[in-house]
Amino acid sequence: PLENHLLGTQKIALDISDRYNIKLSPEQKKALLLHDIAKAHPDFQIRLCRKCKYNNKCATGINRKSKRHKPLHHAEPSAALVFALTGDVAAAEAIRRHHTGILNIEEVKKFWIDEIEYTNQEKTGIKNVISQFLWWEGANKISNMVGLKGHDWSIFLPEYNEWIEMAFDRLDEFDFEGLPKCEKWIFQRIFYSIMITSDRWQAVVGQDLQFRNLIIEPKRVNVFLDDKKDDKLFQWRDNVRNSVVENARKVITSPGIYTLTLPTGTGKTIIGLQLAMDIAERFNASGIIYVLPFVSLVEQNAEVASRLFDYVQEDHHLAY
Numbered sequence: 001p002l003e004n005h006l007l008g009t010q011k012i013a014l015d016i017s018d019r020y021n022i023k024l025s026p027e028q029k030k031a032l033l034l035h036d037i038a039k040a041h042p043d044f045q046i047r048l049c050r051k052c053k054y055n056n057k058c059a060t061g062i063n064r065k066s067k068r069h070k071p072l073h074h075a076e077p078s079a080a081l082v083f084a085l086t087g088d089v090a091a092a093e094a095i096r097r098h099h100t101g102i103l104n105i106e107e108v109k110k111f112w113i114d115e116i117e118y119t120n121q122e123k124t125g126i127k128n129v130i131s132q133f134l135w136w137e138g139a140n141k142i143s144n145m146v147g148l149k150g151h152d153w154s155i156f157l158p159e160y161n162e163w164i165e166m167a168f169d170r171l172d173e174f175d176f177e178g179l180p181k182c183e184k185w186i187f188q189r190i191f192y193s194i195m196i197t198s199d200r201w202q203a204v205v206g207q208d209l210q211f212r213n214l215i216i217e218p219k220r221v222n223v224f225l226d227d228k229k230d231d232k233l234f235q236w237r238d239n240v241r242n243s244v245v246e247n248a249r250k251v252i253t254s255p256g257i258y259t260l261t262l263p264t265g266t267g268k269t270i271i272g273l274q275l276a277m278d279i280a281e282r283f284n285a286s287g288i289i290y291v292l293p294f295v296s297l298v299e300q301n302a303e304v305a306s307r308l309f310d311y312v313q314e315d316h317h318l319a320y
Contacts, residue, residue, distance in 0.1 A: 002037075002040060002136075002138065002139075003138030003139065004138075005036060005202055006032075006034070006035070006036060006037070006142055007033070007141065008202040009032055009033075009035065009036075009195075009199050010029060011208070012201055012202055012209050013195060013197075014029070015209055016194050016198065017194060019286065020286060022194070024191070025088070025091075027086035027087070027088035028091050028191055030082065030085060030091075030145075030146045031088065031094065031095055031195075032195060033142055033145055033146055034078055034081055034082050034085070035078055035095045035195065036074060036078060036199075037077075037078050037081060037133065037142070037153065038078040038129070038130075040134045040136070041077070041129060042134060043072040044072045045134065047071075047072070075098060076096055076126070077129045078096075079092045079093070080116070080157075081153055082095050084156045084158065085146060085156045087170055088170075089112070090184075090191065094188070094191055094192040095195070096111070097192075098192075098196055102188070102189065109171050113164065113167050113168065113171070127157050130157060133153050133154075197209075211286075212287075213286075214280060214285060214287050215309070215310060216277050216281045217308075218274075218277060218278070221270065221273075221274050221308065224270065224307045224308060225238070225270070237265075237266055237267045240262065240266050241271050244275070245274060248278070248279075252275075260272060260275065269300070269301055269304050270304060273301075273304065273305055276290070290305065295317075298314060298315075298316050299314070
């Protein structure tokens, strides 16, 4: 049932945000509840029925199969409803692009102002599409949580002139007004990432997300280094490592951006991972993310990390 997916997606997103101390706004929470609401459109329901193996036995399926079916891309109408209800362009864009990818601001503006078919006169217009959403019993759970009184989602939609005015105003705010550009960029993508993870996990797995706890065992560094003691440069590298670790504990006293600069051959891989372990333990971090520019480097570092941690997830386009 659609309401199960919508409610389940929001719950998983809230679990993620709680786990990583990321605050989601009321607008973002509503966006999560409505991210697939356009699947309640008759054309999408016909599509589902035609793909169902019981469609020749179920009365509803047989009835729908006989009707003309037009392809419906559910993301755009869902996003339009989110935008009309919340006025949050960033949240609406995350919904609109949750099966594709985020666009730059100029392309965002082009859609919301120049290309959106919105008027009542157009049969294919967004407002017309939203007014056709079917109402089912489970929709009451969703509508109550977003503040809808009645059984028509289109009541949230303003008139055309009001829509354009709101779009201009909100897009100006979305254009990094009032926040440093990097922060706005990061906040947008954090929500986008949470939304997509929650949507896909709920659809594929259908249960709550299970989190792994980060387990730090400093002694595993020494176990790893025991295999390196026969190397002629071991003592020099070990002196460098101890010096760096000692210095880092004095310098890194709070979260921030720090750099480690060493010549080739000093063992930056193990030093970097040891520093990460030490910092994660001191600051009670929930995980360690190691980002590298080449697949070969990712593989090499993941191999070393697997000696220090029980669980290492390797992510790149060639990873199994």
